[in-house]
Amino acid sequence: MAPQRVSGMSRVAFLVGDFALLVTVGIEAALAMHIAHDVVPGILASTIVGMAVGMGAGLLTALAVRPVLGSIETAVPTMIGGMIGGLAVCLVMLVAGRISGMFTLGIGAATGVVLFSMLMAFDRECRRRFDQDRWHA
Amino acid sequence: MARLTARGAWARRAALYDWLEGSDLRRASAKKRLFGRARGKTLLVGAGTGLDFRHLAAGSDVTAMDISDAMLTRARARAAASPARVRLVAADALRLPFADGVFETVITSCTMCSVPDPLRAFTEIRRVLGRSGRLLMFEHVRSTQPVLAATLEVMTWWSRRSGTEMNRETVMSASAAGFRIARIESVFLDIILAVEALPTNDMFDRHEDGATGSGWHADDPRGAPPTCAGAA
Numbered sequence A: 001m002a003p004q005r006v007s008g009m010s011r012v013a014f015l016v017g018d019f020a021l022l023v024t025v026g027i028e029a030a031l032a033m034h035i036a037h038d039v040v041p042g043i044l045a046s047t048i049v050g051m052a053v054g055m056g057a058g059l060l061t062a063l064a065v066r067p068v069l070g071s072i073e074t075a076v077p078t079m080i081g082g083m084i085g086g087l088a089v090c091l092v093m094l095v096a097g098r099i100s101g102m103f104t105l106g107i108g109a110a111t112g113v114v115l116f117s118m119l120m121a122f123d124r125e126c127r128r129r130f131d132q133d134r135w136h137a
Numbered sequence B: 001m002a003r004l005t006a007r008g009a010w011a012r013r014a015a016l017y018d019w020l021e022g023s024d025l026r027r028a029s030a031k032k033r034l035f036g037r038a039r040g041k042t043l044l045v046g047a048g049t050g051l052d053f054r055h056l057a058a059g060s061d062v063t064a065m066d067i068s069d070a071m072l073t074r075a076r077a078r079a080a081a082s083p084a085r086v087r088l089v090a091a092d093a094l095r096l097p098f099a100d101g102v103f104e105t106v107i108t109s110c111t112m113c114s115v116p117d118p119l120r121a122f123t124e125i126r127r128v129l130g131r132s133g134r135l136l137m138f139e140h141v142r143s144t145q146p147v148l149a150a151t152l153e154v155m156t157w158w159s160r161r162s163g164t165e166m167n168r169e170t171v172m173s174a175s176a177a178g179f180r181i182a183r184i185e186s187v188f189l190d191i192i193l194a195v196e197a198l199p200t201n202d203m204f205d206r207h208e209d210g211a212t213g214s215g216w217h218a219d220d221p222r223g224a225p226p227t228c229a230g231a232a
């Protein structure tokens, strides 16, 4: 996800930033869903509230880091991370019933790591696709 | 009408633009590389608050235009500080107030997400570009990856209200307006791209035959150009 041809240090810094953002957003979304299921009655209502609050929290986090990591570069992954973090918790709850806060935290972090890895893989694919024609400055 | 709407939307966004969207820490190196390819008299379409001025080549002759006076007001200080000689002009990208073929380079930077009709804007850009000119685009576009494309689609539901479409197929619109894509660099996935495009020659041929400079005309054998909606 980091831009090409930036210095090695900047590239690593952006990668660390992207990783931290996606893990944070995943955790926020997962916790929001967990709490919503505790406090909002009805599975449908709690899922909708959990998803909305999780994505809202994610977007606020993205807003805070966009001056460093970029606007689109944070908004797009955050939208996806906010959604799948909450959905993952719903799915696990469906299978396993009630889960602990720590377990929820782990699920959220894991969704962030998975999303980061998938975006990295797609980034490599995009570079391969376009890089036959590198700039010759 | 579109002009008034665009002006209004961008006047409202101007005050917060630098704070919300102005950081190009991450994009700076790609921009510098792309804009460094500008040659000769250059037109920057959709200059905004002038964030890109610092990436222009030293001493280059740049006309920076935007539809929004509020944006241009904010761009003034950056124009003065730019290494290039920057002249600011308030104008509509859909009706560029320049003669045919006067520019050697046209730059767009996150512009095509914002103009109401990208195909028309590209057609105008092509008209003002000389035969051997080049178009340098730093643009965000719709992704080819279905989940990312759907996300950009959803984001457009609300970003459209403030004048930005996240889901445009800008490279395709440029081709439809008669540009050949020479190079593409991925800046962020396949969403933010640095693109160099060259005008194809058929427009100039028709132009010399007395056809309009629009690149498309009613009896064009290729039929009507794709509409903005089709291109978006």
Ligand SMILES: C[S@@+](CC[C@H](N)C(=O)[O-])C[C@H]1O[C@@H](n2cnc3c(N)ncnc32)[C@H](O)[C@@H]1O
Residues within 6 Å of the ligand: B006, B010, B045, B046, B047, B048, B049, B050, B051, B052, B065, B066, B067, B068, B071, B091, B092, B093, B094, B108, B109, B110, B111, B114, B115, B116
């Ligand atoms: C997303 S901003 C990009 C500004 C700048 N290039 C940057 O990267 O920071 C889009 C710009 O396009 C301008 N714009 C929108 N519609 C336009 C039109 N029809 N003609 C000229 N400029 C237009 C807006 O006023 C705004 O400044």
